[in-house]
Amino acid sequence: MDIKSYILNKLFFPKAVTINEPGLILTKIVRKDNSSLLIGRLAYLFEDVLVDLQKKTVEQIGLAKTDEIWYQIGKDLITSYFLTLKVKKPPKFFLDSVVKYMLQRFSVTGITIGNEIDFDKNCLDLQLKGSNNVLHRKSKQGAVLGGIASGVLSFLSGENVEAETNSYEKDGEVFCEIKCSKKYFLRYVPDFLEIKECVKNYQFDFKDAEKKLKIYENRFSCLNQFLRFKKARMKDNIVYFLGFALMAGEINTSDHIWRNYEKAGLTDLISKTLVSSSEKVLKQIFRDNKLDQRGIRDKVKFLQNMMAGFGWGIPLYRKTKNEIVFDFVYGAQVKTNSFLFYALQLQGFLNFIFKKKVKLVKIEKVKAKTVISRVVYKI
Amino acid sequence: MDRVNIGVKEVDEMVEGGLPKGSVIGLSGPPGVGKSIFSLHFLLEGARNGEKCVYINLEEPEENINHMIKQFEFGEEFLKFVEDEKIVIRCFTYPEYEKIYSDLFHKIKEDKNIHRLVIDSFNCFFTSTFNPEALMLNNAVNMRRMINHAFSMLRRKGLTSLLILEMELGREGRFGSNIPYLVDGMINLDFLEMGIIERRIFIPKMRWTNQYKESKGYEIGRKGITILDDSD
Numbered sequence: 001m002d003i004k005s006y007i008l009n010k011l012f013f014p015k016a017v018t019i020n021e022p023g024l025i026l027t028k029i030v031r032k033d034n035s036s037l038l039i040g041r042l043a044y045l046f047e048d049v050l051v052d053l054q055k056k057t058v059e060q061i062g063l064a065k066t067d068e069i070w071y072q073i074g075k076d077l078i079t080s081y082f083l084t085l086k087v088k089k090p091p092k093f094f095l096d097s098v099v100k101y102m103l104q105r106f107s108v109t110g111i112t113i114g115n116e117i118d119f120d121k122n123c124l125d126l127q128l129k130g131s132n133n134v135l136h137r138k139s140k141q142g143a144v145l146g147g148i149a150s151g152v153l154s155f156l157s158g159e160n161v162e163a164e165t166n167s168y169e170k171d172g173e174v175f176c177e178i179k180c181s182k183k184y185f186l187r188y189v190p191d192f193l194e195i196k197e198c199v200k201n202y203q204f205d206f207k208d209a210e211k212k213l214k215i216y217e218n219r220f221s222c223l224n225q226f227l228r229f230k231k232a233r234m235k236d237n238i239v240y241f242l243g244f245a246l247m248a249g250e251i252n253t254s255d256h257i258w259r260n261y262e263k264a265g266l267t268d269l270i271s272k273t274l275v276s277s278s279e280k281v282l283k284q285i286f287r288d289n290k291l292d293q294r295g296i297r298d299k300v301k302f303l304q305n306m307m308a309g310f311g312w313g314i315p316l317y318r319k320t321k322n323e324i325v326f327d328f329v330y331g332a333q334v335k336t337n338s339f340l341f342y343a344l345q346l347q348g349f350l351n352f353i354f355k356k357k358v359k360l361v362k363i364e365k366v367k368a369k370t371v372i373s374r375v376v377y378k379i
Numbered sequence: 380m381d382r383v384n385i386g387v388k389e390v391d392e393m394v395e396g397g398l399p400k401g402s403v404i405g406l407s408g409p410p411g412v413g414k415s416i417f418s419l420h421f422l423l424e425g426a427r428n429g430e431k432c433v434y435i436n437l438e439e440p441e442e443n444i445n446h447m448i449k450q451f452e453f454g455e456e457f458l459k460f461v462e463d464e465k466i467v468i469r470c471f472t473y474p475e476y477e478k479i480y481s482d483l484f485h486k487i488k489e490d491k492n493i494h495r496l497v498i499d500s501f502n503c504f505f506t507s508t509f510n511p512e513a514l515m516l517n518n519a520v521n522m523r524r525m526i527n528h529a530f531s532m533l534r535r536k537g538l539t540s541l542l543i544l545e546m547e548l549g550r551e552g553r554f555g556s557n558i559p560y561l562v563d564g565m566i567n568l569d570f571l572e573m574g575i576i577e578r579r580i581f582i583p584k585m586r587w588t589n590q591y592k593e594s595k596g597y598e599i600g601r602k603g604i605t606i607l608d609d610s611d
């Protein structure tokens with residue numbers, strides 16, 4: 001191993017270990033430079049739900065404006081990721097190795113733009129190309145990937161460098177080409193203070209969470225179980241759950257999506273789309289897997305295990321005559337005002353299971369020994 | 380390599396015809412997956428082959444074990460073997476067990492007629508056998524040494540032992556994390572509830588064996604454990 005690779009592997013980006021528990025998917029990374037243990041939390045979302053969201057946004061406000069929103073989302077995502085991991089700006093002689101390393105690492109989450117990289121660290125010109133990127137392969141909207149590339153380069157170089165994308169199909173594959181250059185006009189600079197708040201929202205005592213969630217380990221599933229039972233499989237670094245592709249992201253991915261939609265005045269659109277798309281996805285899953293005829297109890301159990309396996313927290317369920325209550329232990333978003341993204345998807349799932357439109361009544365944080373986000377629906 | 384049939388044909392096929400003779404095998408899984416039922420097949424098969432089999436239980440009284448056996452089609456045959464002392468069932472409470480465990484293992488080690496042994500569960504057996512204070516040791520090496528010592532009481536030529544472990548693979552604590560390394564094989568039963576309850580058997584480790592790499596689905600019914608045809 002050469003000295004650059006050694007430094008990259010040992011100091012900047014040592015091996016990350018994924019820990020898969022019901023309700024919680026953690027990545028543990030040890031950085032030997034300051035001997036600290038950094039932990040990130042992941043969650044899975046249905047690719048189809050996000051693709052639907054992108055498409056419906058285009059229908060409503062046009063492609064150019066949709067691209068701006070998703071470009072911002074991509075840039076926020078990567079800034080948040082780097083802040084969570086306390087990534088430092090590398091010295092200039094090392095910049096090219098770190099930029100390439102980071103972009104290539106994303107391939108484990110189904111983002112392949114790092115497959116072909118051409119980078120000039122002196123003028124900060126970066127060209128990327130990859131095919132079959134999760135989300136992009138269906139929506140053909142590369143803005144979020146452009147935002148990610150711009151975010152990586154801007155954060156690591158310390159200078160804002162914007163990106164432009166080009167999507168095309170060739171031989172049945174959907175390619176995304178990205179060019180980053182200082183010559184491009186200013187598009188978006190993330191609000192670091194706002195993003196730091198998002199990062200802070202997700203800081204919690206992981207060791208305590210792991211310990212407290214142990215009582216649920218025989219009651220709920222985790223992603224590893226889905227893989228063992230062949231309910232999920234990996235193909236080209238994309239996880240498929242019963243045939244539906246999932247997008248893996250840091251737990252606060254939904255935060256960035258919601259914030260940017262809110263800024264654009266599109267909360268109505270995102271709310272309706274999350275509900276309708278989730279309902280559609282679950283309906284298809286049940287149909288494809290011949291589970292339509294199962295009773296409500298079995299369907300709810302399926303849903304609970306699915307959400308636990310996706311890392312959304314432990315979803316405890318109870319129902320009265322008029323209400324459905326889910327208590328998410330260590331829910332995906334522990335701050336109540338940002339749980340909406342998940343609550344709306346759950347609303348869609350419940351619409352399908354109960355065969356009627358349920359109404360989201362409230363989200364609240366419950367004071368208990370563990371952190372609980374309670375979601376209440378009226379049926 | 381001599382092998383002992385488990386008594387479930389398709390599981391025997393997963394391990395080249397049976398468990399290695401003289402081995403110590405761990406059988407793990409969450410509560411209710413059928414570990415005890417699996418062990419009944421193992422004991423019944425031994426008795427059918429004319430082997431003396433011993434079942435030690437530290438958690439349930441004998442009448443509960445008998446109730447469990449009677450619900451299966453092979454129950455009558457099984458209990459006949461018990462009557463004929465081909466299968467010996469010994470249920471102990473902890474206080475009883477702590478008084479006699481040393482003699483018990485001495486007997487098992489010395490009685491060359493015993494060919495199959497099931498301990499249900501090894502978690503209880505282990506914690507009863509050893510000084511609780513010693514178990515507080517943080518030293519992983521000591522823990523491993525104690526488990527090895529326990530195994531040494533079981534290892535002798537001609538005795539194949541099945542240790543039921545109340546844990547899931549990958550979620551063991553300090554005690555459990557050593558066991559997969561020290562046993563000769565691990566059989567894992569697990570279930571998943573996604574609309575329907577699905578049970579699967581996994582064999583992640585089996586020394587001296589080219590074991591089947593995939594898992595197989597199974598169900599529990601009147602015949603005990605039945606392996607499903609995965610093409611269904």
